[in-house]
Amino acid sequence: MGKRTQRHVLLVEDDRAIATVITAALEDEGFAITHCASIAERDRWLGQQSFDVMLTDVMLEDGDGLEGLAAARARAGDLPVIVLSAQNTLDTAVRASESEAFEYFPKPFDLDELVHAVKQAASARSAGGVDEIGNAGDGERMPLVGRSPAMQGVYRMITRVLRNDLTVLITGESGTGKELVAEAIHQLGNRRTGPFVAVNTAAIPADLVESELFGHEKGAFTGAVAQAIGKFEQANGGTLFLDEIGDMPAEAQTRLLRALQSGRIRRVGGRQEIAVNVRIIAATNRALAPMIAAGTFREDLFYRLNVVPIELPALRERREDIEALAQHFLILAAEDGLPRRHLSADAIRKLEARSWRGNVRELRNVVYRLALMAREDVIDAASVADIIGDEAPAPLAAGPVPDCGVAAALTHWLAEENPAPGTIYRRVLAVFERPLIEHALARTGGNQLRAAELLGINRNTLRKRISELDLETGPGARLK
Numbered sequence: 001m002g003k004r005t006q007r008h009v010l011l012v013e014d015d016r017a018i019a020t021v022i023t024a025a026l027e028d029e030g031f032a033i034t035h036c037a038s039i040a041e042r043d044r045w046l047g048q049q050s051f052d053v054m055l056t057d058v059m060l061e062d063g064d065g066l067e068g069l070a071a072a073r074a075r076a077g078d079l080p081v082i083v084l085s086a087q088n089t090l091d092t093a094v095r096a097s098e099s100e101a102f103e104y105f106p107k108p109f110d111l112d113e114l115v116h117a118v119k120q121a122a123s124a125r126s127a128g129g130v131d132e133i134g135n136a137g138d139g140e141r142m143p144l145v146g147r148s149p150a151m152q153g154v155y156r157m158i159t160r161v162l163r164n165d166l167t168v169l170i171t172g173e174s175g176t177g178k179e180l181v182a183e184a185i186h187q188l189g190n191r192r193t194g195p196f197v198a199v200n201t202a203a204i205p206a207d208l209v210e211s212e213l214f215g216h217e218k219g220a221f222t223g224a225v226a227q228a229i230g231k232f233e234q235a236n237g238g239t240l241f242l243d244e245i246g247d248m249p250a251e252a253q254t255r256l257l258r259a260l261q262s263g264r265i266r267r268v269g270g271r272q273e274i275a276v277n278v279r280i281i282a283a284t285n286r287a288l289a290p291m292i293a294a295g296t297f298r299e300d301l302f303y304r305l306n307v308v309p310i311e312l313p314a315l316r317e318r319r320e321d322i323e324a325l326a327q328h329f330l331i332l333a334a335e336d337g338l339p340r341r342h343l344s345a346d347a348i349r350k351l352e353a354r355s356w357r358g359n360v361r362e363l364r365n366v367v368y369r370l371a372l373m374a375r376e377d378v379i380d381a382a383s384v385a386d387i388i389g390d391e392a393p394a395p396l397a398a399g400p401v402p403d404c405g406v407a408a409a410l411t412h413w414l415a416e417e418n419p420a421p422g423t424i425y426r427r428v429l430a431v432f433e434r435p436l437i438e439h440a441l442a443r444t445g446g447n448q449l450r451a452a453e454l455l456g457i458n459r460n461t462l463r464k465r466i467s468e469l470d471l472e473t474g475p476g477a478r479l480k
Helices: 016-028 039-048 069-075 090-098 111-127 149-160 178-188 206-214 250-262 288-294 299-305 319-335 345-353 359-373 381-388 406-417 424-443 448-455 459-468
Strands: 007-012 031-036 053-057 081-085 103-106 168-171 196-200 239-243 264-266 273-275 279-284 308-311
Touching (some): 007 016, 007 111, 016 111, 031 039, 039 053, 039 069, 053 111, 081 090, 081 111, 103 111, 149 178, 149 308, 168 178, 178 196, 178 279, 206 250, 406 424, 448 459
Parallel strands (some): 007 031, 007 053, 081 103, 168 279, 196 239, 239 279
Antiparallel strands (some): 264 273
16 A cells, blocks of 8 residues: 655644644644744745645734635635634625635634544545635625624535525524525625515415415406516525425415426416526524424425525524624614614623523614613613613422422522522523533543533533633543
């Protein structure tokens, strides 16, 4: 067996700690690493040596690592590039895809996933092709706000579908921003010059859904006094967004499935089939699996729609984004004619402590109300309490509580500690997380990778919680 040719990686990273970790992990996999920290050094190395893969940060010591990247990559023979960034916004993810990056990793990233991506990129390079994550062009940047880890998966999935017409199913609670994601895919994708047509299937009477979607001919039913063009034809050449798809009647599901399979529709009362060219993006706040089991949603339609799933996190799962969202909505409120307000640090903490059952939509409405009714330019915690009130803690479940087990322990702890309203959720999670993580670390001898696998969570999430809870991991604990 011949000796394997060593693969070479150019690592452009000005954070020495991160560069050291990446270098060690890739060298363990047999890669040769050349490290530099600037754009100038990057271009010099690309002119001197051939590389299989390049990893680059965005913020480098002498400028923006994405500037001139496409040209540099082309000079290096379409070198596959993996982009790393702490600027974790949709704009950065899209800029990475515009540079035809092989993959984009927001910091903090999973080291194993990064190593796997480098291997894939090197294999694609040797095979003569690179699987790019997309090229969005100069589309309008959409107002998706947040840099939390929960949103990074959303941004990455968006960039993956910009250069294709795969059907997307967006799931998430009401108010999480599903239509904004659909608009972002349309505006940043290759159908941005076509129409974006949104239809809320839950808001249409059941007997009119087919007419709304497919149109109707004159005289097709009582009240059809003229021919009408349906949403499919209106969206021809663009994107059709089907919101609340879980509420679509069974008869309309059948016709929708037929249209998706054939690319042709027939108006209600019509005989002629009409070819349509639309991209379908569907969304729902309902769990479709139980509906499929109950026979109220077609399983074959689900698989036709669920080609690329994007799940939007609830706002309570991305509390670190609340400040940025609130500041964003204050700016929008001022643009809409309301007074320009600012939030104090204690007001932000009070907003972060709420449960936000209505998610981002509820937060937006609350911020507009604060901007309208606040007496001072700076909104403090007292103003928040006066205007929107203190959120009452959710009542404990009714019924007898067993004498032992988690429920009894929780009831006892709440009675003893009596935590302040607005802090209960976080404090209870911390109380239960600490012994759980300590148990997992003890079971695995302090090995955080195995502990994360035991708990069923991401290793980076475990590291973050260990740090936030200030856990003593013991001499056996190690980062791997």
